[in-house]
Amino acid sequence: xxxxxxxxxxxxxxxxxxxxxxxxxxxxxxxxxxxxxxxxxxxxxxxxxxxxxxxxxxxxxxxxxxxxxxxx
Amino acid sequence: xxxxxxxxxxxxxxxxxxxxxxxxxxxxxxxxxxxxxxxxxxxxxxxxxxxxxxxxxxxxxxxxxxxxxxxxxxxxxxxxxxxxxxxxxxxxxxxxxxxxxxxxxxxxxxxxxxxxxxxxxxxxxxxxxxxxxxxxxxxxxxxxxxxxxxxxxxxxxxxxxxxxxxxxxxxxxxxxxxxxxxxxxxxxxxxxxxxxxxxxxxxxxxxxxxxxxxxxxxxxxxxxxxxxxxxxxxxxxxxx
Numbered sequence: 001x002x003x004x005x006x007x008x009x010x011x012x013x014x015x016x017x018x019x020x021x022x023x024x025x026x027x028x029x030x031x032x033x034x035x036x037x038x039x040x041x042x043x044x045x046x047x048x049x050x051x052x053x054x055x056x057x058x059x060x061x062x063x064x065x066x067x068x069x070x071x072x
Numbered sequence: 073x074x075x076x077x078x079x080x081x082x083x084x085x086x087x088x089x090x091x092x093x094x095x096x097x098x099x100x101x102x103x104x105x106x107x108x109x110x111x112x113x114x115x116x117x118x119x120x121x122x123x124x125x126x127x128x129x130x131x132x133x134x135x136x137x138x139x140x141x142x143x144x145x146x147x148x149x150x151x152x153x154x155x156x157x158x159x160x161x162x163x164x165x166x167x168x169x170x171x172x173x174x175x176x177x178x179x180x181x182x183x184x185x186x187x188x189x190x191x192x193x194x195x196x197x198x199x200x201x202x203x204x205x206x207x208x209x210x211x212x213x214x215x216x217x218x219x220x221x222x223x224x225x226x227x228x229x230x231x232x233x234x235x236x237x238x239x240x241x242x243x244x245x246x247x248x249x250x251x252x253x254x255x256x257x258x259x260x261x262x263x264x265x266x267x268x269x270x271x272x273x274x275x276x277x278x279x280x281x282x283x284x285x286x287x288x289x290x291x292x293x294x295x296x297x298x299x300x301x302x303x304x305x306x307x308x309x310x311x312x
Binding site for chain 1: 112
């Protein structure tokens with residue numbers, strides 16, 4: 001990697017360089033913001049799924065208890 | 073279902089982006105006229121092409137929705153347009169940065185290419201309030217599909233009209249009389265186009281997977297007769 005960078009031509013990061021860097025950074029920021037929003041949505045889905053699993057288990061326990069009471 | 077192959081697609085996208093960036097900065101020669109600023113071209117133009125094609129694809133999905141009545145095609149259309157609008161934002165910003173570096177102005181109002189893209193972008197920006205103004209889900213999907221088809225048909229017409237315009241301040245690099253890009257620049261451009269296209273496809277797939285998961289969760293909630301969470305009111309289409 002170091003030899004690759006050493007053999008690469010020097011980037012002219014003068015006046016033009018800041019515009020090029022700006023354009024690529026804007027693109028990167030947009031993608032990262034989008035991925036962050038999607039990650040938040042996936043976290044919400046995961047949380048809801050956990051709540052739902054808890055609800056289903058609780059209901060299952062209640063129905064088992066009811067069945068035991070009826071048997072007695 | 074939509075998550076299948078998403079990991080491979082993501083890896084392919086990251087690899088393609090890495091290759092294209094390497095080609096842009098270490099392989100493609102400096103442009104004799106514009107110099108280093110021309111490197112923005114390898115990001116700006118593929119983004120614009122993919123965004124416009126994405127709008128048309130959104131229209132094609134909308135046709136499939138109207139023909140079949142299946143909600144999943146509406147979701148495909150919505151997500152295609154959504155990702156293309158995000159790419160459109162990137163096109164406008166990177167284009168403005170290039171214009172400032174090259175022309176000394178952030179925006180030129182008498183340049184047809186810029187203004188026509190802005191018109192297309194603003195047209196698609198109205199897709200969201202138009203869609204969310206309708207409460208009934210089926211009617212919302214139907215009207216949004218009609219919008220996507222009409223707007224999708226406008227995109228190529230708009231492109232042709234701009235190409236026919238006489239004012240050509242905006243650079244033309246393809247199919248020009250005095251030749252196009254040299255081989256090394258063309259290879260770099262095509263690699264960038266492939267990378268941005270793959271990124272678009274990955275983000276569309278990613279969002280469809282999230283919508284599918286959200287839709288399945290709601291189905292499960294209904295089946296279990298569980299109480300709805302407080303923040304679950306979403307108007308955007310979901311895949312069941």
